[in-house]
Amino acid sequence: MPETGGVEISKKDPDGRSMPGASFNLLDDAGKEAASGRTDSQGRLAFQDLDIGIYRLKETSSGSPLHTVAADQDVIVNPGTAARVTVIDPFKPAELTVEKTDKSSGKPLPGAVLNVTPAGSGGESATVTTGKNGTATVQLPVATRTGTPYKITETKAPAGYELDSASLKITAKPGTPEKVTLADTPQHRPTHTPSPTETAPTPTASDKPAPDRTPEKQRPSTPRPGASASGAAAPAPSSATPAPHKATGSLAHTGAGSTSWLLGAAGIVLAGGAAVIIAARRRRTDGSAHTDGGSSRDGQPRIREP
Secondary structure (H helix, E strand, O other): OOOOOEEEEEEEEEOOOOOOOOEEEEEEEOOOOOOOOEOOOOOEEEEEEEEEEEEEEEEEEEOOOOEEOOEEEEEEEEOEEEEEEEEEEOOOEEEEEEEEEEOOOEOOOOOOEEEEEEOOOOOOOOEEEEEOOOEEEEEOOOOOOOOOEEEEEEOOOOOOOOOOOOOOOEOOOOOOOOEEEEEEOOOOOOOOOOOOHHHHOOOOOOOOOOOOOOHHHHHOOOOOOEEEEOOEEOOOOOOOOOOOOOOOOOOOOOOHHHHHHHHHHHHHHHHHHHHHHHHHHHEEEHHHHHHHHEEEOOOOOOOOOO
């Protein structure tokens, strides 16, 4: 009778806890199923009476919502003994979604590059870039049941935005989706402030307009409103009121030349008035003398009538 052997499986998680309910298949060298089963409450599973040879151990289910299946591995079955195999199921990774938005408007920002690094020692970093919808998704390995800390740092800001160098810390838990939203501030264009040497220049004497020293007689005359270019008066509109009829003859001269003439005429008038007043007074005197018996104008004595 040919000799046989067996395989004993111990199933655990990264924290060292036993995992019941995990399903396994054992395949021979031809790829056919030689045995299958599930781990018990202690996380154990045994296959017996196996032919000597090399088998492929394949986990089909972890039996836990927090764990994923382990990778396939080869097992050698020797005669009269059982090959002992410990299978450790890793925790399911956390799915991290990073959203980048405008701090003022909240619109999504594509083109942001972010680095996701484990906060503790060990572990691998991941680099993501936000797409058109402003988001990026990455799978983060989780080492413990309570979660693994990570820090998220922006290494390149979207065009036209300031780089946010502050890191955001999160704890990625097994099988749990995580979403974080980071906002960037638009870049402000610097306002140029003039230096003391760039102050406005003080106007010099040469910058000021020189006064017009042209003699008044040589200055070009400015046409009066209503006059044509040749100096003639522009014709009045037909709707204007006709000017009153002017008498023929010359008008009295006005201006500085007529002032002396007016003063002279006034003096003659005043002198003539004074002479008339004197003559009137003399007549009154002479009349009263005649009435009182004096002489007449011809020098003869007048006879007063009874």
